Structure formats: C-alpha cells, structure tokens
Amino acid sequence: MQEIIEKIENAKNLDEIEKIRVELFGKKGVITAGFARLKDIPNEEKKAFAENLNIQRDTFNARILEKKEILEKEFIKSKMKSDGVDITLFNEPLSSGAIHPVMATMDKIIEYFVAQNFSVETGPLIEDDFHNFEALNLPKYHPARDMQDTFYLKDFRLLRTHTSPVQVRTMLKEKPPIRMIAPGSVFRRDLDLTHTPMFHQVEGLVVEDESKVSFANLKYILEDFLRYMFGDVKVRFRPSFFPFTEPSTEVDISCIFCGGKGCRVCKQTGWLEVLGSGVVDPNVFKAVGYKNVSGYAFGLGVERFAMLLHQIPDLRSLFEGDIRLLEQFK
Numbered sequence: 001m002q003e004i005i006e007k008i009e010n011a012k013n014l015d016e017i018e019k020i021r022v023e024l025f026g027k028k029g030v031i032t033a034g035f036a037r038l039k040d041i042p043n044e045e046k047k048a049f050a051e052n053l054n055i056q057r058d059t060f061n062a063r064i065l066e067k068k069e070i071l072e073k074e075f076i077k078s079k080m081k082s083d084g085v086d087i088t089l090f091n092e093p094l095s096s097g098a099i100h101p102v103m104a105t106m107d108k109i110i111e112y113f114v115a116q117n118f119s120v121e122t123g124p125l126i127e128d129d130f131h132n133f134e135a136l137n138l139p140k141y142h143p144a145r146d147m148q149d150t151f152y153l154k155d156f157r158l159l160r161t162h163t164s165p166v167q168v169r170t171m172l173k174e175k176p177p178i179r180m181i182a183p184g185s186v187f188r189r190d191l192d193l194t195h196t197p198m199f200h201q202v203e204g205l206v207v208e209d210e211s212k213v214s215f216a217n218l219k220y221i222l223e224d225f226l227r228y229m230f231g232d233v234k235v236r237f238r239p240s241f242f243p244f245t246e247p248s249t250e251v252d253i254s255c256i257f258c259g260g261k262g263c264r265v266c267k268q269t270g271w272l273e274v275l276g277s278g279v280v281d282p283n284v285f286k287a288v289g290y291k292n293v294s295g296y297a298f299g300l301g302v303e304r305f306a307m308l309l310h311q312i313p314d315l316r317s318l319f320e321g322d323i324r325l326l327e328q329f330k
C-alpha cells in the first residue's frame with residue numbers, strides 16, 4: 001500500500017496519474033480485480049478482506065484526487081507562462097490611421113451634392129480624344145487644347161486631363177434629366193507649389209428640358225455650396241472661357257485668410273479663385289445627340305479646396321506621404 005501511495009506522490013504529470021488510476025480502478029485494475037475476487041473468498045475472511053479493500057480504495061482515490069489537483073494547477077501555470085499574452089507589453093498606445101486630407105475634403109464635397117440629389121458617376125482614367133476633348137467642343141487642332149498639358153499614351157489614348165469626359169459618358173449612357181457629379185483623379189504635366197501631375201476634381205452637370213435650368217440655378221447652387229464649404233464668404237462670378245460652356249465663369253470667394261482686405265495668399269486681391277463653371281455649350285449636347293435641353297456644369301480642384309481649408313502652403317506635400325503631415329489631420 002505504501003508503495004502505491006509513493007507512486008502517486010511521485011507522479012510528474014497528469015498522464016502519469018491517469019495511468020496509475022487505470023492500473024488501480026480500470027477494468028483490469030488491481031482494486032477492481034480485488035472486488036471481483038470477493039465472491040470466492042471464504043465467508044470467515046470475507047469481512048476483513050472487504051474492509052481492507054474499501055480502505056485501500058478510499059485512500060488511493062483520495063490521494064489521486066489530491067495529486068491531480070496539484071498537477072492541474074501546475075499545468076495551468078506553465079501553460080499561462082508559455083502561451084499567455086503579456087498585456088503590459090505595449091505601454092505606448094498604438095497610433096491609428098486617418099483619412100487623407102484630400103479624401104476628407106472630397107467626401108465633404110460629395111456629401112453636399114448627394115444631399116442635393118446629385119448622383120455620383122465615374123469614368124476611366126485612361127481616356128480617348130473623343131471623350132476628353134472632341135465631344136467637349138475642342139475639335140482636333142483647336143488652340144484651346146494648349147490649355148491642357150496632356151499625358152499621351154503611345155496609341156494616342158491619354159490620361160484624362162479633367163473629369164469633364166464623365167459628363168460625356170453619362171450623357172451617352174442616359175437620357176435627360178441628368179443631375180450628376182463625377183469625383184476622381186486627373187492628370188496634367190505640371191509640377192510646382194500649386195500643381196502636381198495627379199490631382200483630383202469634382203465635376204458637376206445638370207441637364208433638364210429646354211429653358212428649365214439657367215445660369216440662375218447654377219449661381220444659386222454654387223453660392224450655397226461654397227458657403228457650406230467655407231462659411232460666411234462673398235461669392236463672385238467672373239466671365240471666363242471654357243470651350244464646353246457658354247457663357248463661362250470662374251468663381252471666386254472672398255479671401256478666407258484676410259477677409260478680403262488683401263494678403264499674401266490672395267496676392268493682395270482679396271479674392272480666391274475656387275472653380276470653373278458655365279452653361280453647357282450647345283455643341284456638347286450635339287456631340288451626345290441631346291435635343292431641346294438646357295444645362296449647367298462646373299468643375300473644381302479638390303486639392304485647392306483642401307489647401308485653403310487647412311492652410312497647406314505647398315500642394316506637393318500632400319502626396320509625399322510624410323507621416324508628420326498626415327498625423328495633423330486625425
């Protein structure tokens with residue numbers, strides 16, 4: 001009996017203790033066998049034999065349970081040590097990402113127009129001559145093409161120089177009325193403080209039955225939009241030229257830095273140019289086969305808006321991926 005107790009005491013792990021338990025109490029176990037033999041024991045010895053067997057059974061059982069509990073605790077302890085996560089490991093909070101200021105500005109612009117029932121349209125970045133120029137009233141060899149410094153591909157396709165081709169694609173795909181914006185990236189061969197070869201525009205187009213929309217609708221919505229973006233500013237429509245609109249206007253807001261008094265940012269003029277717009281030229285409607293309609297269109301540079309909203313002096317810094325710049329926009 002002492003021998004078995006020692007064996008239990010010396011068990012090193014749960015497997016060993018289980019083995020001992022089976023040796024004693026399993027189907028072929030010593031104690032099990034003892035009870036099986038009971039019926040063959042002569043009557044006068046039976047009582048003592050059974051008593052002894054009961055004591056052995058209870059003792060071993062108790063010792064096994066005791067030892068098992070100890071080994072289980074040890075097992076859990078060592079498992080925690082090897083598998084456990086050290087929750088004290090990071091004592092500095094992990095920094096989380098943020099939306100890029102250009103995308104955040106774009107989202108804000110899109111939100112306004114979606115709330116005004118504009119649909120959001122997209123088009124390919126690689127365009128052809130027809131959609132980027134020709135259908136927009138810039139026939140081949142038209143001098144106005146010089147306004148756009150274009151990246152051409154070998155096969156004369158090109159990287160779109162503005163989002164206006166999405167106007168053309170949407171009109172070819174759908175019937176009037178149309179009320180759409182087209183946000184997306186555009187490309188021009190240009191690089192300085194205020195230009196990068198890739199930048200973003202949001203285009204807008206509204207087409208209705210003839211004489212249903214006019215310059216007045218354009219003026220109203222752009223004024224409302226610019227106050228939503230920049231707060232309480234004055235808005236000025238300045239005559240300009242785009243081949244695809246007639247009349248065309250460039251739109252200025254009173255300088256948000258000096259309030260219109262004149263400063264370095266507005267070059268002492270008191271005004272900041274923020275977008276181009278106009279009444280859709282009849283030649284554009286002709287190119288897409290629209291008849292008896294009227295419409296207006298506008299286009300804006302998202303980076304320009306972001307620069308003004310966040311007072312970013314160098315446009316190029318937005319695309320350098322410098323975490324120190326981006327961290328300021330969390």
Ligand code: PHE
Binds near residue numbers: 204242245277300
């Ligand atoms: N596509 C013009 C540009 O890139 C902007 C514009 C769009 C002007 C629509 C008028 C109407 O400069």
